[in-house]
Amino acid sequence: MNWTVILSISKTxxxxxxxxxxxxxxxxxxxxxxxxxxxxFMTGLNQLLDNLILDRTPHVHIYNEIEPSAxxxxxxxxxxxxxxxxxxxxxxKQNQEKIHNALPLLSHLKKDTRVRGVTPQVKAQxxxxxxxxxxxxxxxxxxxxxxxxxxxxxxxIVQGEPxxxxxxxxxxxxxxxxxxxxxxxxxDKLQVATAGxxxxxxxxxxxxxxxxxxxxxxxSYTNLKTAQRILGEGNSYITDIHxxxxxxxxxxxxxxxxxxxxxxxxxxxxxxxxxxxxxxxIRNIITYAVSITLLVVAGxxxxxxxxxxxxxxxxDIAILKATGFSGRDVKMIFISQAMLIGVVGGVxxxxxxxIVSVLIDHTPxxxxxxxxxxxxxxxxxxxxxxxxxxFAIASTFLAGYLPAQRAKKxxxxxxxxxx
Numbered sequence: 224m225n226w227t228v229i230l231s232i233s234k235t236x237x238x239x240x241x242x243x244x245x246x247x248x249x250x251x252x253x254x255x256x257x258x259x260x261x262x263x264f265m266t267g268l269n270q271l272l273d274n275l276i277l278d279r280t281p282h283v284h285i286y287n288e289i290e291p292s293a294x295x296x297x298x299x300x301x302x303x304x305x306x307x308x309x310x311x312x313x314x315x316k317q318n319q320e321k322i323h324n325a326l327p328l329l330s331h332l333k334k335d336t337r338v339r340g341v342t343p344q345v346k347a348q349x350x351x352x353x354x355x356x357x358x359x360x361x362x363x364x365x366x367x368x369x370x371x372x373x374x375x376x377x378x379x380i381v382q383g384e385p386x387x388x389x390x391x392x393x394x395x396x397x398x399x400x401x402x403x404x405x406x407x408x409x410x411d412k413l414q415v416a417t418a419g420x421x422x423x424x425x426x427x428x429x430x431x432x433x434x435x436x437x438x439x440x441x442x443s444y445t446n447l448k449t450a451q452r453i454l455g456e457g458n459s460y461i462t463d464i465h466x467x468x469x470x471x472x473x474x475x476x477x478x479x480x481x482x483x484x485x486x487x488x489x490x491x492x493x494x495x496x497x498x499x500x501x502x503x504x505i506r507n508i509i510t511y512a513v514s515i516t517l518l519v520v521a522g523x524x525x526x527x528x529x530x531x532x533x534x535x536x537x538x539d540i541a542i543l544k545a546t547g548f549s550g551r552d553v554k555m556i557f558i559s560q561a562m563l564i565g566v567v568g569g570v571x572x573x574x575x576x577x578i579v580s581v582l583i584d585h586t587p588x589x590x591x592x593x594x595x596x597x598x599x600x601x602x603x604x605x606x607x608x609x610x611x612x613x614f615a616i617a618s619t620f621l622a623g624y625l626p627a628q629r630a631k632k633x634x635x636x637x638x639x640x641x642x
Contacts, residue, residue: 251568259576267600281465288488325461364450383429399432400440526622561623569615
């Protein structure tokens with residue numbers, strides 16, 4: 224089989240019907256280009272939404288759940304042990320929100336080889352006071368530098384820096400919604416009041432905007448010691464522990480271990496965001512389904528054009544066979560034509576998809592709901608481009624195979640006799 228002659232004949236056939244060949248190549252180009260644009264934009268959007276959740280959600284959240292006792296006193300009496308007891312209006316047992324032995328637990332978690340980092344937190348229910356305005360809210364005491372390292376909280380600080388809060392024990396990182404309602408700015412003074420009536424003056428060193436109104440209108444951040452002082456508690460008072468793991472897939476395993484060993488409530492990230500994970504999976508399925516459909520449609524377009532090209536080239540096929548070309552040679556001529564269309568159209572489609580993706584990536588997109596985003600999210604994963612060119616070649620091969628098989632079986636005697 225002389226590939227030089229076969230490719231030369233394929234090239235001649237394609238150029239002799241340049242309009243049809245161009246339409247077939249454009250079908251591949253727009254199919255691959257649209258695939259690249261769609262999958263890059265949709266997966267970029269999914270990554271953005273996933274990161275928004277992952278940035279805010281610990282892999283394991285440890286806290287002390289206030290709940291009714293699993294076993295009631297009447298069940299401890301031997302005379303009622305085998306009775307069917309009905310207890311009404313069961314109330315939670317007397318318990319504190321703080322985590323008992325929190326400091327030894329923190330030390331234990333930091334030594335765990337699975338753990339990337341641990342941050343203790345203290346939640347305090349307060350009232351924000353500024354002049355005659357009084358708002359209900361939550362002050363969250365944190366190690367702000369660890370929060371920035373593990374949970375990227377600095378990405379959501381629209382004014383100020385995390386270091387400004389770390390250096391000042393009488394400072395607050397105020398929620399943007401609270402600041403807007405109370406007409407406060409960075410540098411202003413704000414008082415927070417506890418349920419017991421104690422007042423604490425704090426300086427606003429920054430504004431925090433998560434993009435969720437129910438959080439920004441309520442929540443603010445202070446240093447861990449400041450929140451403990453507001454509650455009148457010591458250094459060992461901690462209400463929550465957030466754990467970041469090196470491998471997120473081990474979150475469920477660690478949560479179960481903590482619940483068994485320390486008698487605390489521990490929620491892994493999968494349980495905390497089960498609905499969101501389901502939504503992400505569905506969006507990915509839709510994205511890939513639509514993308515593959517575009518490629519399949521382009522393949523059918525190539526098949527139709529090559530099929531018509533064979534009917535128009537009946538005389539050429541007869542002449543080729545009459546001059547000594549075998550059926551396999553004729554078959555390879557038409558398959559090579561399809562492959563050439565696939566390669567040229569696929570490469571142009573990759574460039575087309577990349578250029579449009581870059582334009583989308585530089586298109587301004589600003590919204591208060593996503594303060595850290597300035598342009599549309601696009602995922603430039605090289606794997607999508609590899610998938611695109613492989614699918615272009617594979618689909619055009621399959622689209623050219625059936626017409627090539629038909630060309631292989633054509634009897635040149637019947638064609639010449641028909642002429």
